[in-house]
Amino acid sequence: MTSEQAEISDLEEASSKAEKEEYNSVNLSEVIEPILGKTPKRQNDDYWGGDIKWASAKDISQNNTRKIRRTAEKITVAGKEASNAKIMPEGTLVVVARGSVGKSAQLGEPMAFNQTCYGLEADNNRLINDFLYYAWQYKFNQIQAVTHGTIFDTITMASFEDIQIPLPNIEEQKRISEVLTNFDDKIENNIKNNRELEDIVQTIFESWFVDFDPYVDFKKCDIGEIPKDFEVVEVSDLCNNIRNGGTPKRSNEEYWGGEISWVKTGELNGEVITETEEKITKKGLEDNNCNIVGENTVLVALYGASVGNIGLTKIPATFNQACCSLEAKENIGFGFLFQTLKHLKPKLKQLSRGSAQQNISQGIIKEQKVALPPEEDLKKFRERVHPFYEMMKINKNQSRVLSEIRETLLPKLMSGEIRVNDINLGNVEVDSEA
CATH class of the missing domain: 3.90.220.20 (DNA methylase specificity domains)
Structure with missing residues (x-):
């Protein structure tokens, strides 16, 4: 049995032993305030290229971690003020209303977003942002079912009145979120590590074989000046x-x-x-x-x-x-x-x-x-960088397993089928060849 299968088996066993007591549910509109994003006028160059990160629906839908930190574009203070865009704080859940309907991410830092997205401002007395993120994932199928529109499925203000989420007390929300966040943090760390590994490989490649830093003698050819042994x-x-x-x-x-x-x-x-x-x-x-x-x-x-x-x-x-x-x-x-x-x-x-x-x-x-380059230099490059690609493979496989365990755990915790005290995952061990 693989580590993945063992962990999921443990979850199933905990589920069978636990008393199935569902949490109270509330309409989402009772515990959040939807804030529609804004887009500054494209034709005004003074509004674009500033320091304020501005997330588009594409940024959100293509983000592969719980929190979004990178955006393709940024806006200026003038653009923010002219469009009345609101900068939402770190941790805010942002959901896509058109196109990739229901795709979501938490803001990894304060930022604005476009008019095809809603930022969900939580009532902090009743709901914490991290729990809201996982509740949204849990209800994703229901969210798709209640979207409004004919040509394009769309989430409207009315949609939030139709969506119900489980609402345990704040302390239980924190416990559930902590367990699930642990998985997502590990996945995000693996993604970060892989980016750093790829950056290292690319830096070495460009230094050796684009900028030719290690070389002294050059010759001219039809693609420019290259080292004489190339x-x-x-x-x-x-x-x-x-x-x-x-x-x-x-x-x-x-x-x-x-x-x-x-x-x-x-x-x-x-x-x-x-x-x-x-x-x-x-x-x-x-x-x-x-x-x-x-x-x-x-x-x-x-x-x-x-x-x-x-x-x-x-x-x-x-x-x-x-x-x-x-x-x-x-x-x-x-x-x-x-x-x-x-x-x-x-x-x-x-x-x-x-x-x-x-x-x-x-x-x-x-x-x-x-x-x-000469054979000797190619060999040095292989020996230097090929192990990095093996590390990237291991990180990706681990992230896949972590994601599968989290997806098994999420509905059971959200529904109350199992409680945090019923499980003991400890450090999740993942086979490198899983």
Whole structure:
């Protein structure tokens, strides 16, 4: 039995022994004040580029941790005042009202947000912010059911009158939140660690192979000035195989829900890939001529909004038709190929074509010229950075297990099916290969 299975088994046992006593419920509108976000006028440059973080619905929906700390844009004090935007304090729950309806995050620091989001100001005498966040997750299905609108599902002020949340006393809210926050804090720490590891790898790559800091003697060539022991090659020269992806027919249920990981372009975010949202069957793989690739294969998005985006598989996987895979030669190493493609991303985006949908061909990727270092330097790079990618894999696997345990625990604690005193998780141990 894995650590994950053992922890979930313990939760099930605690649940069976506990007396099932549900908490009192209240309409959400009784314990929160919804604050609709605001957007300064786009045409006024004085309103944008300031110091006030401004979260969009996209920022919220794409945030993968409990708290949001990064925003794509910032506004100025003048923009805040002109739009009457309110800066909400750290810990405030912000929910998306249109588009990715119901997606949510807590503010990791004070910030404003746009008009497609609500900030939920809690009545601190009855409700704490952390508990509100988990209550919202618990009621997510109900939230979707009561959204208003015809063309687009929308959360309105009236929606908060229809949504009920459990409301134990403040002390019990704190206890429940503390348990669940422990999981989310560990997940967030793993994400932070992976970002730092990737930053280290990228810094080393750029220092050695872009800025050429360790080198003294240079030569001129058709891609500029490079160290004299380097040679100019094409991306195709770095690879054993470059393959196209494929998508099984959605209408055939025999093709979906299997055990073969299937990567979409939206999952290519410059990170290692240890799991996928969807899986296909062996029949789906074979009938649709999908290519399956092994660990440490680089995937590149060929078209759509994600064009030029990349990912690195740490599991065997197949991938959709909007991607191609690149398998590095052994003497090159996946780390060098991955960082090379990451460095080429702006150029690939620039070379993309198409009016309705931007796209690049596999041929464009293959023919890109790069400076290839000597074998000895490639070996040093592999030895230095490849262990970092293994650490990233371990962190991602741990986060997945922590998330699954939390999702098992959340409804049981929120419903009163089990109480905090009924469980004793201690330090969650996670198998590195889970």
